[in-house]
Amino acid sequence: MTTLAESASTTGHALEMRAITKIYRVADDEVVALDHVDLTVASDEIVALVGPSGSGKTTLCSIAGGLLSPTNGSVAVAGQEISGYSGRQLTEFRRASVGFVFQTVNLIPFLTARENLLVVDEIGPRLGRVARDRADQLLEELGLTDRASNLPAQLSGGQKQRVAIGRALMNDPSLVLFDEPTSALDSSLGDQVVRLIRDEMKARGTAAIIVTHDDRITHYADRTVNIEDGRIAE
Amino acid sequence: MTLALREMRRRPGRFAVATIILTLIAILLMFLGGLLDGLVASSTGAFRAQRADVLVYSGNSRNSLERSRIEPDVRHQVESVPGVTRVGGLGSVQLGGRVPGRGARDLVPTVLFGYELAPRGLPSTPPAAGMVYANDSLRAKNVEVGSTIRLGPARSAVTVVGFVSDTRYSGQGTLWGSLETWRQVLNANRPDARVRPGVVQALVVQGVSLGSAGLPERIDRATDGATKTLTITQAVNALPGVSQQRSVFNQIIGVTVVIAIVVVALFFALLTIERTALYGVLKAIGASSRTLFAGVVFQAVVVALIASLIGIVASLTLNALIPAGTIPFVATPARLLSSAAVLVVAAVVGCTFSLRRVLRVDPAAAIGGTP
Ligand SMILES: Nc1ncnc2c1ncn2[C@@H]1O[C@H](COP(=O)(O)OP(=O)(O)OP(=O)(O)O)[C@@H](O)[C@H]1O
Numbered sequence: 042m043t044t045l046a047e048s049a050s051t052t053g054h055a056l057e058m059r060a061i062t063k064i065y066r067v068a069d070d071e072v073v074a075l076d077h078v079d080l081t082v083a084s085d086e087i088v089a090l091v092g093p094s095g096s097g098k099t100t101l102c103s104i105a106g107g108l109l110s111p112t113n114g115s116v117a118v119a120g121q122e123i124s125g126y127s128g129r130q131l132t133e134f135r136r137a138s139v140g141f142v143f144q145t146v147n148l149i150p151f152l153t154a155r156e157n158l159l160v161v162d163e164i165g166p167r168l169g170r171v172a173r174d175r176a177d178q179l180l181e182e183l184g185l186t187d188r189a190s191n192l193p194a195q196l197s198g199g200q201k202q203r204v205a206i207g208r209a210l211m212n213d214p215s216l217v218l219f220d221e222p223t224s225a226l227d228s229s230l231g232d233q234v235v236r237l238i239r240d241e242m243k244a245r246g247t248a249a250i251i252v253t254h255d256d257r258i259t260h261y262a263d264r265t266v267n268i269e270d271g272r273i274a275e
Numbered sequence: 276m277t278l279a280l281r282e283m284r285r286r287p288g289r290f291a292v293a294t295i296i297l298t299l300i301a302i303l304l305m306f307l308g309g310l311l312d313g314l315v316a317s318s319t320g321a322f323r324a325q326r327a328d329v330l331v332y333s334g335n336s337r338n339s340l341e342r343s344r345i346e347p348d349v350r351h352q353v354e355s356v357p358g359v360t361r362v363g364g365l366g367s368v369q370l371g372g373r374v375p376g377r378g379a380r381d382l383v384p385t386v387l388f389g390y391e392l393a394p395r396g397l398p399s400t401p402p403a404a405g406m407v408y409a410n411d412s413l414r415a416k417n418v419e420v421g422s423t424i425r426l427g428p429a430r431s432a433v434t435v436v437g438f439v440s441d442t443r444y445s446g447q448g449t450l451w452g453s454l455e456t457w458r459q460v461l462n463a464n465r466p467d468a469r470v471r472p473g474v475v476q477a478l479v480v481q482g483v484s485l486g487s488a489g490l491p492e493r494i495d496r497a498t499d500g501a502t503k504t505l506t507i508t509q510a511v512n513a514l515p516g517v518s519q520q521r522s523v524f525n526q527i528i529g530v531t532v533v534i535a536i537v538v539v540a541l542f543f544a545l546l547t548i549e550r551t552a553l554y555g556v557l558k559a560i561g562a563s564s565r566t567l568f569a570g571v572v573f574q575a576v577v578v579a580l581i582a583s584l585i586g587i588v589a590s591l592t593l594n595a596l597i598p599a600g601t602i603p604f605v606a607t608p609a610r611l612l613s614s615a616a617v618l619v620v621a622a623v624v625g626c627t628f629s630l631r632r633v634l635r636v637d638p639a640a641a642i643g644g645t646p
Pocket residue numbers: 065066067072073074092093094095096097098099100101643644
C-alpha cells in the first residue's frame with residue numbers, strides 16, 4: 042500500500058489511460074467499444090462520465106478497475122501499470138487498489154450491512170479488529186450505524202446504495218468507480234447519494250469516476266467527460 | 276470460510292435437501308457396513324478368538340476345517356519344526372441342539388469345538404468331559420449356565436458351565452469343550468466321519484519366524500506337503516462365504532458412494548449456478564477463485580459431517596435396539612468413522628465438478644446494467 046501511495050504521489054495521477062482500444066468479438070462480428078481513449082484522472086479528482094447508452098462507459102470503468110483487459114493501450118492506476126497483468130494479478134489489484142459501486146445493488150443478501158463491508162476484509166487482508174473499526178467508522182459516516190445489523194432486504198434503496206459505497210471504500214482504494222450509482226433511485230435520493238459520494242471522496246482525497254445519464258449529477262464533479270461511440274469528446 | 280459458514284447459518288433451508296439425502300446415504304452406508312461386519316464377525320469369531328499365529332490343515336483339505344484331518348505322526352512333525360513353541364489340536368462338528376425349554380422339534384444350530392490351546396475368553400484347561408462353554412449368542416436361545424443341550428441324532432448331552440463371547444462360526448452359536456468331548460460327540464453322531472484317538476481336524480500353532488522362510492512355509496516343508504498352513508487371517512478369509520459376503524457388500528457400498536458423489540456434484544453445481552451473480556460481485560471486489568471454491572468445499576464437508584453424525588447416532592441407536600442374536604449387525608467405531616471419512620471424501624470429490632464453473636465466473640459481468 043505504501044509503495045502504491047508513493048508512486049501515486051510521484052505521478053500525481055489516480056488513473057492514466059493511454060490509447061485504450063477495446064474490441065468485443067461476438068461470433069464473427071467485432072464491436073469497437075472503446076476507440077483510442079486517453080483519460081487521466083488526478084489523485085483527488087472526481088470525474089463524471091456521461092454518454093448515451095452503448096457508448097462504452099461501463100467498458101471504460103471495467104478496464105480502469107482491472108475487470109477487463111484492453112485490446113490495446115496501457116492503463117496505470119496510482120502509478121501501477123496493469124495492462125499486462127494476469128487474471129490473478131488483476132484480482133489482487135482489485136482487492137487492494139480499487140473500489141466498485143455497481144449500477145444494480147449487488148450486496149450479499151444473507152449478510153447484514155456491517156458484514157457486507159467486512160467481506161472485503163474476509164476475502165483479503167484479514168485485519169480483523171482494524172477492519173471492524175473501519176467498517177463501524179464508515180457506517181457512521183454514511184449514516185447507517187443504526188442499520189448496521191439489518192439484512193439488505195430490510196434496507197431502503199438509498200440505504201443499500203450507501204452500504205455499497207461503504208464496501209467500495211473498505212480497502213482504502215486509490216480510485217473508486219461508480220457505474221450509474223443512482224439509476225435505481227428517485228431523483229432526490231439520487232441527489233443525496235451523489236452528495237454523499239462527493240463528501241466521502243473529498244474527505245479522503247480519493248479519485249472517482251462516476252458514470253451517469255443524469256445531468257444534474259455532473260455539477261458535483263470536478264470535471265465532466267463526454268463519451269460517444271467509444272471516443273472521448275471533452 | 277466465514278462467508279460460507281454464515282450462508283449455511285442464515286440460509287439453512289438451502290442445504291436441507293442435500294443434508295437429508297446425504298444423511299440417508301450415510302445411514303445406508305453405515306447400515307450396510309455394520310451388517311457386513313456383523314455377518315463376517317458371526318462366521319469368523321471361532322478363528323479370530325484363537326491365540327495362535329498359524330492354523331495347520333491337512334494338505335488335501337482345500338483349506339476347509341471340516342475336510343481336514345491331522346494324524347498324530349503329522350502332529351509330531353509339526354511340533355519339532357524349529358520356531359514352533361506351542362501346538363494344540365482343534366476339532367469341530369455342526370449339530371442341531373435340543374435346548375431345555377424349547378420345543379422338541381425346535382433345534383438350535385450349534386457348532387461344538389474341541390480345543391487344547393485356549394482361545395480368548397476360555398480357561399486354559401478345557402472343561403471336563405461333557406462340559407462346555409457356550410457362545411453368549413446362545414443365551415437368546417434359552418441356554419443358561421447349567422443347561423444340558425442334547426446334540427444331534429444321538430442326543431449327546433453336554434452341560435453348559437459358562438459363556439464366552441465373539442466366537443461364532445458359520446453364523447451359528449458355538450460350544451467349547453475338550454478334544455475328548457468333541458471326539459465322543461462326533462463319533463456318536465457322524466458315523467461316516469469317526470476319528471481315532473489323537474486325530475484332530477487342525478492344529479493351532481504358536482511360534483516365531485526364524486530366518487527368511489515364514490512359519491507356514493517351514494511347517495509345510497517339514498511335513499512334506501501333508502499339511503497346508505495358513506495364517507489366522509488367511510484362514511478367516513478362506514472360510515466359506517466370507518470373501519463373497521465382503522465383495523458383494525463392498526460393491527453395494529461402492530455404488531452408494533458413487534451416488535453420494537453424484538448427489539453432492541449435482542447439488543453444488545446447482546448452487547454454483549445460482550450463485551453466479553454473487554461470485555461475479557465477489558470476484559470484482561477481489562475474491563480469488565480459490566477462496567470461493569474453498570467455500571464450496573467447506574460447505575460440502577460440513578453437510579457431509581452433519582449427515583455422518585446423524586448416521587452414526589442412528590447406527591448406534593439401531594445397534595442398541597436390535598435384540599442379540601437376531602440381525603447380525605454391529606456398529607464398530609472403525610466402521611462408523613471410516614464411513615464418515617468416505618462420505619467426506621465423496622463430498623469433496625463431488626464439489627470438484629463445480630470447480631470449472633467457479634473459475635469461469637467473469638467478474639466483468641458483475642458491473643454494468645444487467646446483473
Ligand atoms: N461483453 C460484451 N460482448 C460484446 N459486446 C459488448 C459487451 N459488453 C458491451 N458490449 C458492447 O460494447 C458497447 C459499449 O458497451 P457499454 O456497456 O460499455 O456501454 P454503456 O455506455 O455502459 O451503456 P449503458 O449506458 O447502456 O450502460 C456496446 O455496443 C455494447 O453492445
